[in-house]
Amino acid sequence: MKWAVLSDIHGNLEAFNAVLDCLSKEGIDRVAFLGDIVGYGANPNECIDLLKDIADIIVAGNHDYGAVGLTDASGFNPAARAAIEWTAKELSTINRNFLSGVHLISIRDDIAFVHSTPYNPQNWDYLFYQDDLTMNFDSFQTRICFIGHSHVPVVFKKDKEGKTSSSKTLTVRLEEGGRYIINVGSVGQPRDGIPDAAFGIYDAKECVFTLKRSPYDIGTAQKKIIKAGLPERLAARIAIGR
Template identity: 30%
Template sequence: MRIAYISDLHGNIHAVEALERDLKNEKVDEIRCLGDILNFGANPKETLDWVKENCSIVLRGEHDTFVTQCEEVFITNPEAIKFADWTYDQLTERDMDFVSSLPKDYDLGDIILTHDEPSVPGSMYFVTSLKDAKDTFPCYTEKFCFYGHTHIPLIFIKNSTSIKLIRDVTEYSIKEDEQYLISVGSVGQPRDNDPRLSYIIHDTEENKIFLRRVEYNYQKAAEEILRKGLPPVFAKVLTKTP
């Protein structure tokens, strides 16, 4: 079975359309969304509708929470608040109910899913370094933890003697004596100076993890943000390259 883990779509339907094509090409059997469907992108309604239709499991990220106001979330960036207010106005009451009802984590036996990190789901903490990983691994016993929030694809690997970080690999063979902490990156707003969307495929038959980077028309996504009079900083971040 080939399972896709996606996160941080952030209302970017242009990235989602490219993602959908790649999922079909990669013959993915199931899609699991780790949250932050909303905010920062010009097409929140279309993006949410796609997630509803295509994802078997959907988590709620902090921007989903902030837009729907279903729980208190501490976000102070005035541009993010302005975008959230606009996003709120694009959604129906049924959309709000759907997003508000989503869990912040999900346990699948040997796999745990969370938007940010497994010790306190909803904490908005960024697990991006080896030190972060060393603090996080003791918080769960499952073999895999897949998470989003960082907007950067990262694979932390723990064995009996060490913890290591691997980046910029296209595939990794799963080993029996290892435990994994995997940041799946971002579909709608990558933040590693690579504008291509990113996501992870877990192939349970080949026993491998695949990192996918996919090109999409990020210029068009940025232009639509500007055309709708939304904060330009969120258009600029889509086109950031080395």
């Protein structure tokens, strides 16, 4: 079984289409999406419609819930809040209802899929530090938990002795007895200094996770953001991956 694991499209149709082009060459069996279909970018409805056609698993992100009033967006930074308010007005009734019905976590084939963290996912916390790993590993029972939210790819491991570590290696072979929390980065707004769309492929048969990158038409995505009247900062940042 070969999984494609995507997160944080954020209404960036150009990045999403570039990733789908890559996936068509990878022999993918299942597609999982880890939340934040919308927010920041100018094509929320188009991204939702496309994702519904191709994804086997979809979980909700904070921007998805924020756009439909299921989470409080007042604490978002000004640009993010402006984008959520714009998105809320743009969403079709069908897509508003769809986002309202998406759950926070899904489990399939000894894998957990969640947007933020397995520990209290509704709090939308970020997982950056070793100090937070123990409570998060204790919060799920599967071998692997895939996450997004931070837009920064990283692999956290807990070995069979209970020791935790982190790695930004692009390809990781899962060790027997090890458990993993894997952040697959962001399709539509990477923040690791690389503007190319990020996504993951997990080959369950070979027990190998690979982080993939895909260039896309950033200029067109930027023009759409500006034309929509969204904050210019949102257009500028996708060109630098921050």
